Amino acid sequence: MINQLISLSLKNRYIVLLIAVALFGWGAYAVKENPIDAIPDLSDNQVIVFTEWQGRSPQIMEDQVTYPLVSNLQGIPKVKAIRATSMFGMSFVYIVFEDKADVYWARSRVLERLNYAQRLLPQGITPTLGPDGTGVGHILWYTLDAKGIDLGEQRALQDWYVKLGLQTVPGVSEVASFGGFEKQYQVSIDPHKLNYYNIPLSQVLKAVKSNNNDVGGRKFEMNGTGYIVRGLGYIKTQSDVENISVGVIKTVPVRIKDIATVQMGGDERLGIFDQNGEAVGGIVVMRYGENADKVIHAVKNKMADIQKGLPPGVKFKIAYDRSELIESAVNSVKHTLIEEMITVSIIVILFLFSWRSALSIIIQIPITIAASFILLNAFGISSNIMSLTGIALAIGVIVDNGIVMVENSHRNLAIAQEKEKS
Numbered sequence: 001m002i003n004q005l006i007s008l009s010l011k012n013r014y015i016v017l018l019i020a021v022a023l024f025g026w027g028a029y030a031v032k033e034n035p036i037d038a039i040p041d042l043s044d045n046q047v048i049v050f051t052e053w054q055g056r057s058p059q060i061m062e063d064q065v066t067y068p069l070v071s072n073l074q075g076i077p078k079v080k081a082i083r084a085t086s087m088f089g090m091s092f093v094y095i096v097f098e099d100k101a102d103v104y105w106a107r108s109r110v111l112e113r114l115n116y117a118q119r120l121l122p123q124g125i126t127p128t129l130g131p132d133g134t135g136v137g138h139i140l141w142y143t144l145d146a147k148g149i150d151l152g153e154q155r156a157l158q159d160w161y162v163k164l165g166l167q168t169v170p171g172v173s174e175v176a177s178f179g180g181f182e183k184q185y186q187v188s189i190d191p192h193k194l195n196y197y198n199i200p201l202s203q204v205l206k207a208v209k210s211n212n213n214d215v216g217g218r219k220f221e222m223n224g225t226g227y228i229v230r231g232l233g234y235i236k237t238q239s240d241v242e243n244i245s246v247g248v249i250k251t252v253p254v255r256i257k258d259i260a261t262v263q264m265g266g267d268e269r270l271g272i273f274d275q276n277g278e279a280v281g282g283i284v285v286m287r288y289g290e291n292a293d294k295v296i297h298a299v300k301n302k303m304a305d306i307q308k309g310l311p312p313g314v315k316f317k318i319a320y321d322r323s324e325l326i327e328s329a330v331n332s333v334k335h336t337l338i339e340e341m342i343t344v345s346i347i348v349i350l351f352l353f354s355w356r357s358a359l360s361i362i363i364q365i366p367i368t369i370a371a372s373f374i375l376l377n378a379f380g381i382s383s384n385i386m387s388l389t390g391i392a393l394a395i396g397v398i399v400d401n402g403i404v405m406v407e408n409s410h411r412n413l414a415i416a417q418e419k420e421k422s
Helices: 002-011 013-033 058-073 103-120 151-166 191-197 201-210 238-242 292-307 322-352 355-362 364-378 385-421
Strands: 045-052 079-087 090-097 138-146 172-178 183-189 215-222 225-231 245-249 252-255 260-266 281-286 314-321
Touching (some): 045 058, 151 281, 201 245, 314 322
Antiparallel strands (some): 045 090, 183 260
């Protein structure tokens, strides 16, 4: 079989050369399309289910949220394990799937089960899926350098402008905000005034909730003109909250400002982010299977566009950028790879002492390396320290067969020439 293949190749040298050129061109295209990262992504193929129930102890979260979810998520196809953790006000369930399972297929299966399991949870509690990223998906951290702007305004700018802009970048799964204060209207109720007006706390809560809503009416025609009736009730200012009616005493309305103090404040925090002082920023999470280096550069380009709409004096400050590690690591391995190719080529030329024979061996190196990237793309493996180092180690093996074949050809030619002389 091998002899026939060699004979066929020698008889059709131009076809073999054409196939080699086509393979090299395909490999060169595969090199450009191959994702680049510093390290291989070896994280589990998992889906995270997050549930929040504020103010509840870990034991209550375990009994009323985590356990019902875990017990009902059992039995999903291709699941290896289900892990869960409960903490104060939060529950996390980790569904680990087999490596061959598609991550988006897995998310859809989990979502189907959640639709059924949600009826077993307390009223008003809604579990949500985590981002479609992995454990190494944090590719960029940034903060807002905004001198003279308070932390509440910075957080509002991050949540309602910067975050929404960066989430439109292809390959970005989520932009998680951190730091600062999340603005909220805070109603501090005086219990003595509640008792004086004989108004229960539940009535106050219901009044605030019902008054922060738009109400639809109907359309009617009068004198040939159509009118649409609707009620606009969304809270826009602090005075809107203060003027909400919570009851009536002798035809006189009792308002929020009569029983409580309303102020604009920040939500309670369990920690702060510090970078030479407290700061506000975000974490860019990459989507599963994306090209990390490409996504980072796209995010930076989007930041340049967003920068134009920021208030004067506000700019981005990069806290962590994985592209520096990616480019340094990959360039280091590429440099070593080129050095090894040159060294191997020189050694082959010196030992064979025939540039034609050496060329037939050396030409195998770029073609084989280019073809290896075709397989990397086929199996979804990125260019990283591990994969490129493996290629570098294989260069010696690549030229071994060529050296053996060339030396054997020289020996057979020498024997044939001696026979002709004799």
